[in-house]
Amino acid sequence: MKHANQIKALLFDIDNTLVNRDYAFTMYIKDFVKRNQNSFGSKCYDSVIEEILQIDDRGRFDRSLFIEKILGMFPGLNMSKEEFWADHKTLPDFVRNEYEVQEMIKRLKEDYNLAIVSNGSGDMQRMKMRYAGLESLFTEYFISGEIGIEKPDSKIFTIALDSLKCLPEDAVMIGDDMDRDILGAKKTGIKTIMISSAENRRKNADKNIADIVIDNILELEKVLPCLI
Amino acid sequence: MFNMNEIVGKNDILFITFDTLRYDVAINEMESGRTPNLKKLLPDSWEKRHSPGNFTYASHHAFFAGFLPTPVNPGIHDRLFAVSFPGSESISPNTCVFKTSSIVSGLAGEGYHTACVGGVGFFNKMSPLGSVFPDMFHESHWHRSYGVTDPDSTENQVKCALDIIEKRNHSNPEQKLFLFINISALHQPNCFYLDNAKKDTLESHGAALGYVDSKLPELVSAFENRGDTFMILSSDHGTTYGEDGYTGHRLSHENVWDVPFASFLHKGNSHD
Numbered sequence: 275m276k277h278a279n280q281i282k283a284l285l286f287d288i289d290n291t292l293v294n295r296d297y298a299f300t301m302y303i304k305d306f307v308k309r310n311q312n313s314f315g316s317k318c319y320d321s322v323i324e325e326i327l328q329i330d331d332r333g334r335f336d337r338s339l340f341i342e343k344i345l346g347m348f349p350g351l352n353m354s355k356e357e358f359w360a361d362h363k364t365l366p367d368f369v370r371n372e373y374e375v376q377e378m379i380k381r382l383k384e385d386y387n388l389a390i391v392s393n394g395s396g397d398m399q400r401m402k403m404r405y406a407g408l409e410s411l412f413t414e415y416f417i418s419g420e421i422g423i424e425k426p427d428s429k430i431f432t433i434a435l436d437s438l439k440c441l442p443e444d445a446v447m448i449g450d451d452m453d454r455d456i457l458g459a460k461k462t463g464i465k466t467i468m469i470s471s472a473e474n475r476r477k478n479a480d481k482n483i484a485d486i487v488i489d490n491i492l493e494l495e496k497v498l499p500c501l502i
Numbered sequence: 503m504f505n506m507n508e509i510v511g512k513n514d515i516l517f518i519t520f521d522t523l524r525y526d527v528a529i530n531e532m533e534s535g536r537t538p539n540l541k542k543l544l545p546d547s548w549e550k551r552h553s554p555g556n557f558t559y560a561s562h563h564a565f566f567a568g569f570l571p572t573p574v575n576p577g578i579h580d581r582l583f584a585v586s587f588p589g590s591e592s593i594s595p596n597t598c599v600f601k602t603s604s605i606v607s608g609l610a611g612e613g614y615h616t617a618c619v620g621g622v623g624f625f626n627k628m629s630p631l632g633s634v635f636p637d638m639f640h641e642s643h644w645h646r647s648y649g650v651t652d653p654d655s656t657e658n659q660v661k662c663a664l665d666i667i668e669k670r671n672h673s674n675p676e677q678k679l680f681l682f683i684n685i686s687a688l689h690q691p692n693c694f695y696l697d698n699a700k701k702d703t704l705e706s707h708g709a710a711l712g713y714v715d716s717k718l719p720e721l722v723s724a725f726e727n728r729g730d731t732f733m734i735l736s737s738d739h740g741t742t743y744g745e746d747g748y749t750g751h752r753l754s755h756e757n758v759w760d761v762p763f764a765s766f767l768h769k770g771n772s773h774d
Contacts, residue, residue, distance in 0.1 A: 297665065301647055301658065308654075370662065373617075373641035374669040492672040 281501060283440040284382060285431070285459070286412075287449030288392040288399050289333050291469055291491060292379075293369055293406045299330060301368040306361065313350035322348075334451070337362070337395075366401035372408060374492055379411045381495065387438045389414035391430060391447065393454060396420040414438065425451075426458025435464075446501060448494065456484045465501050467494065504732070504767065506582050506598035511612050513767065514731045515680045516721075519565070520762075521558060521622050522689040522751065523711060523737035524704075525550050528762035531708050537715040543722065543733070548762035550574050553739045556759060557752035558624045561738035562635055562684075566604045571736055571763045582734075582765060583608070606638040606680070614680040617666045619659050620644035621686030639682070641666070650686045653694045656717040659683055667724045679728070687714050690741070690750070704743050722768070729770035737761035 289295035303326050307319060314322045329335060329343055341358050345351060351358070382388060390412050392399050396419045403409040416434045418424040423433070435445060442463030449455025450469040459466050460483060468484035469491055475482070486497050509515075520528075528548050531537045541547075551571035555561030564570075568584040580594035583605045593599055600608025610616050618625065618639040626632040626644050636642030643666075647658045663683055670679055688710045693699040695709035725731040740758045742748040751758045 294665065297661065301645070301661075304654065305647060368645065368647070370645075370665065371641065371643055374673045378673070490669075490672045492669060 280444050281386065281446055281465070281498065283387040283389065283435070283438045283445040285389050285391045285434055285445060285447045285464070287425075287447075287451065287455050288390060288394070288402060290450040291448060291455075292375055292390075292408055293372065293402050295333055295369075295402070297370060298365060298368040298402070299333065300327065302362075302365045303327065303330075305368070310351055313352065314348055315350060363395075363398060366398060366405050369402045369405035372406040376407050376411065378492060378495060379408060383411065387414075387440065388412055389416060389434050389438055391416045391425065391434050393418040393424050425454035426461075428458065428462040431459055431462040431464060435462075446498070448491070452478070452481060452484075467497065467501075503580050503594075503596050504582065504765070505596040507596070509732050509767065510598045510609065511678065514678055514725060514728055515609065515614070515734070516725055516731050517565075517680070517682045517734045517736075518685060519562070519683070519736055519738045520685045520688055520711070520714065521738055522707075522741050523762060524707065524740035524757055525737070525760040525762045526757070527704060527708050527711060528737070531711050531715075536708070536712045539715045539718045539722075540735075543718075543735070543766075543768065544764050548764055551736075551761055551763040552759050553737070553761045556739050556754055558622055558684075558738055559631075562624065565736075565738070566606055566635070566638060568600075568605050570734065570765075571761050574760075604638055606682075609680045610640065612678075614678045615670060615674070616640045616680045617682070618642040619648065619662050619666070619681070619683045621648055621655065621659060621684035622650055622689050625684050648686060650689045650691065653687075653713075656685055656687045656714045659685065660717050660721050663721055664724055667728070671728070675728075684738075685714055702743065707741075707743070725768065726770045731768045731770060732765070733768050734765045736763045 396417045399417050423430040446465045447459030448467045456466045466484045467486045553571045554564035554569045573579045581592045584593045584599045602608040616639040643662050690702045692710040693702045693706045696706040699706050741751040
């Protein structure tokens with residue numbers, strides 16, 4: 275069923291929007307610490323995991339700086355940056371199959387043009403989508419590692435809109451990052467839906483500029499008709 | 503026995519198989535107070551039953567066809583579920599009978615969302631054989647961190663189950679859920695649950711159950727928040743640790759065919 279509003283295209287972020295990146299990263303780090311358990315001195319398993327999760331900052335901390343920082347903090351790892359990066363690239367292996375999201379995307383495809391607008395390495399982001407069972411549901415991918423432009427730069431949004439032959443006001447960006455997804459899309463004239471927990475919403479109430487905020491991606495279909 | 507025709511369609515169903523759990527170990531751990539969370543769920547303790555199979559594949563095929571472990575006293579025992587089968591004598595008016603080939607597809611036909619969190623190799627989806635059970639469900643999940651070699655397997659499996667429940671609560675909270683979990687932690691190897699143990703023993707098998715028990719409250723609580731839940735907790739088969747010269751399972755020995763079992767309606771939190 276076509277919705278009454280003029281929305282023609284939906285642009286999606288990947289991490290913690292379509293894919294539960296928090297879950298995958300926590301599982302990966304637990305596995306990494308377990309595999310290298312003799313490299314952390316007398317520190318206990320849980321505190322090492324907690325420290326690494328804090329530095330990761332839900333994936334927002336630059337990856338090359340993240341790798342440098344972890345190797346600096348835990349010299350016992352005795353790994354080169356390249357070795358750690360190769361290990362880190364196994365993160366998609368921990369991504370959960372997103373059955374509910376797959377079903378929702380299949381329904382949305384009937385009414386809207388869909389595209390991915392994501393920061394990160396092309397290999398890694400596509401692999402996450404594959405493990406989540408979502409890769410083949412999208413044909414349009416705009417990933418910073420492949421096109422050389424990162425969110426929040428307006429150009430990445432403009433490239434996506436041009437490819438979809440869609441005006442900014444007829445598109446919606448859906449993401450979890452205020453700076454990269456919401457501010458970036460806003461300044462391009464795109465409508466925005468932010469995924470944010472109730473707790474984050476309370477903390478950042480004064481900073482929120484998204485048109486709509488939802489708890490979970492699965493609420494998307496319910497709120498789309500409200501965007502006019 | 504419950505009238506399953508009054509439960510199906512009205513309540514969520516949680517079916518957990520504690521893969522390889524021995525009856526004597528389950529009883530011993532409960533009586534020693536090392537499984538306090540299971541004790542809360544099962545104030546009358548585990549029931550001793552005979553498994554219809556002596557290894558995972560055989561047992562689960564029977565379970566999903568409606569043949570849960572059989573009470574040990576002689577006689578004909580009514581079943582909770584059945585798929586229609588001419589001539590069956592264990593179908594009673596209280597049995598929920600489906601006209602499908604499995605109770606999973608039967609429950610789907612009754613409007614349930616069906617989800618599987620795999621554990622041991624027969625659920626790993628890495629081969630056609632490992633996909634037989636997962637493919638019965640609307641959604642199925644397996645990761646090596648849910649498998650027998652990961653000491654945190656139950657914690658990881660419960661995380662996955664909680665994520666499924668949370669997503670259902672967002673996408674379709676009214677639809678009833680049939681969640682199946684195959685707990686892998688009790689299966690060999692289990693020596694890592696006992697300090698300094700180098701090989702699997704009855705003691706490490708018991709320690710593994712203590713670990714599993716510690717991870718259950720969050721799962722139970724998530725179901726309580728959804729309402730009343732019909733729970734089936736069962737082992738699929740036991741195993742041997744040298745008794746009468748036998749080691750392992752897929753063999754017929756009382757330590758393999760005797761299994762702990764429980765089924766009950768667990769009250770949810772009132773939303774009045």
